[in-house]
Amino acid sequence: MNDYMKEYKRWLESPYIDEETKKELLEIKGNEEEIKERFFQDLEFGTAGLRGKIGAGTNRMNKYIVSRVTQALADFINSKGEDRSQRGVVIAYDVRHFSKDFARITAEVLAGNGIKVYIFDDIRPTPMLSFAVRHLNATAGIVITASHNPPEYNGYKVYWEEGSQILDDVAVPVQENMKKIKDFCVIKKIPFDEGISKGLIKIIGKEVDTVYYQKVLSLALNDDIDKNIKIVYTPLNGTGNIHVRHILNERGFNNVYVVKEQELPDPDFSTVGYPNPEDINAFKLALKLAKENDADIVLATDPDCDRLAVMVKHNGEYVALNGNQTGAILIQYLLSQRSQKHLLSDKSMIIKSIVTGNLGKMVANEYKVHTFETLTGFKNICGLENKLEKEGYQFEFGYEESIGFVTGNFVRDKDGIISAWSFQKQQVFTKNLEKHLLMF
CATH class of the missing domain: 3.40.120.10 (Alpha-D-Glucose-1,6-Bisphosphate, subunit A, domain 3)
Known part of the structure; x- marks a missing residue:
C-alpha cells in the first residue's frame, strides 16, 4: 500500500478525527488521484507559514493541520523561556471560510500550552496584526489568511516580536517540531471559554484599533490638500472596508464611493472570483462606479488589505498603475x-x-x-x-x-490602509498624466 493510502486509512481509523471529517474522506473513497493529492505530503510550513486548499487531508488546510502547526509553534515558544509565553501571541483572521474557526482553534492550543493569547474580536487586515504584535510587546503573531488566493484557499502566517514575518531562525525549528508530532492526540488544547476564564485568552478590539489609527494619521505631512476629490474604493469583499474608510473620513475625504457589491465580507468573493487587485478584471465593478460618478481615482485593496492597486484618470480614461x-x-x-x-x-x-x-x-x-x-x-x-x-x-x-508598500516604523509588513490613504494626501503633477495624481 502506498504511503498516501496508509495515511488516508489512518485518518479514517483515528479516534481523534471527527465524524464530519471522516464523512468527507469517505466521499472520495476509490478516487485514488484525489486521495493521493490530499495525502501524498504534509502541507509545507515555511517562512510564509502555511497555505493550501481547505479540506480534509495532510495536504489541506483544516483544523487538525492548524492544531499541529500551532503545537509546534507553542513548543518553540515555550523552549525560549517563561517570559516568551507570558508576553503572548496575537491572533487575527480574515473573511475566508473557516478563518474564525481556525483562529479560535489556534487560541485553544496556545492556551492549552500555557501561552497567553490576544485575539481580535472580528476580522482585521493583516497589517493591523503586525502593528498589534509591536504594540502589545508580544512574542509572536498569527494571522489566518490566504491573501488574494482563490476562495477555496486559506492560510496561516506567523510573525515574530518585531512585527515582521518569521525567517528561517524561527521557521526551521517549527518545521522540525511539526515532524515530531506523529499523532494529533498529543496536541494540548483547552476550550476557548475556559481559556478566557483562566485569563489565558484575551479578546482585543477598538482599544488597539484606536492607537493604530492615531499612528497612521500621524504620518500626515501636509494638510493643505484638495479633500473634495472623488474616490472610488473597493475592499473586494475583504477586511479593508471599515479601516480604509475610517482613515479617509478622519482626514476629511468625504467624496468616497464604495462598490456596494464588494463592500461586505464574502468568503466566496462572488463578484470577482479571483480577488487579486493586480488583475485588472478585479476593477470591473469599481470602474463602472467611477465612470458613473466621474471619479478622480480608483483604489482596491486585496482581501487581507495588505496590498493596494490604483487606477487614475488620464485623457478621460482610467489607467492602471503598476507597483513600480x-x-x-x-x-x-x-x-x-x-x-x-x-x-x-x-x-x-x-x-x-x-x-x-x-x-x-x-x-x-x-x-x-x-x-x-x-x-x-x-x-x-x-x-x-x-x-x-x-x-x-x-x-x-x-x-x-x-503592489506592496509601507512607510512609518509601527507596521513591519506591507499595509494597504497606509497605502490607500497615501494617495489622497497631496496633489502633484507628472509629465505622464494630464490630471493630478493624488498621493502621499
Whole structure:
C-alpha cells in the first residue's frame, strides 16, 4: 500500500478525527488521484507559514493541520523561556471560510500550552496584526489568511516580536517540531471559554484599533490638500472596508464611493472570483462606479488589505498603475516633503526587492537617501529593516512591484490602509498624466 493510502486509512481509523471529517474522506473513497493529492505530503510550513486548499487531508488546510502547526509553534515558544509565553501571541483572521474557526482553534492550543493569547474580536487586515504584535510587546503573531488566493484557499502566517514575518531562525525549528508530532492526540488544547476564564485568552478590539489609527494619521505631512476629490474604493469583499474608510473620513475625504457589491465580507468573493487587485478584471465593478460618478481615482485593496492597486484618470480614461509606478510616486512625494521639513537624515533609507524597478532608487538618490535591496517578499524587506535599524539607519519606505508598500516604523509588513490613504494626501503633477495624481 502506498504511503498516501496508509495515511488516508489512518485518518479514517483515528479516534481523534471527527465524524464530519471522516464523512468527507469517505466521499472520495476509490478516487485514488484525489486521495493521493490530499495525502501524498504534509502541507509545507515555511517562512510564509502555511497555505493550501481547505479540506480534509495532510495536504489541506483544516483544523487538525492548524492544531499541529500551532503545537509546534507553542513548543518553540515555550523552549525560549517563561517570559516568551507570558508576553503572548496575537491572533487575527480574515473573511475566508473557516478563518474564525481556525483562529479560535489556534487560541485553544496556545492556551492549552500555557501561552497567553490576544485575539481580535472580528476580522482585521493583516497589517493591523503586525502593528498589534509591536504594540502589545508580544512574542509572536498569527494571522489566518490566504491573501488574494482563490476562495477555496486559506492560510496561516506567523510573525515574530518585531512585527515582521518569521525567517528561517524561527521557521526551521517549527518545521522540525511539526515532524515530531506523529499523532494529533498529543496536541494540548483547552476550550476557548475556559481559556478566557483562566485569563489565558484575551479578546482585543477598538482599544488597539484606536492607537493604530492615531499612528497612521500621524504620518500626515501636509494638510493643505484638495479633500473634495472623488474616490472610488473597493475592499473586494475583504477586511479593508471599515479601516480604509475610517482613515479617509478622519482626514476629511468625504467624496468616497464604495462598490456596494464588494463592500461586505464574502468568503466566496462572488463578484470577482479571483480577488487579486493586480488583475485588472478585479476593477470591473469599481470602474463602472467611477465612470458613473466621474471619479478622480480608483483604489482596491486585496482581501487581507495588505496590498493596494490604483487606477487614475488620464485623457478621460482610467489607467492602471503598476507597483513600480505607484511606489516611485509615493517615494517622490514622501522624500520631497520630508526633505523640506528637514526630517531626513544621512542614514535615511528605502528598501525594495531585487525584482522591483529602479525608478524609486533613482528618486532616492536625488535626496541622498540610501537604497537597499533584498529578495522578494516583505518578510525579507522588513527583516532587513529590522537589521538596518539596529545599525542606526532611518527607515523611510519599503516596497515591491507586486503592489506592496509601507512607510512609518509601527507596521513591519506591507499595509494597504497606509497605502490607500497615501494617495489622497497631496496633489502633484507628472509629465505622464494630464490630471493630478493624488498621493502621499
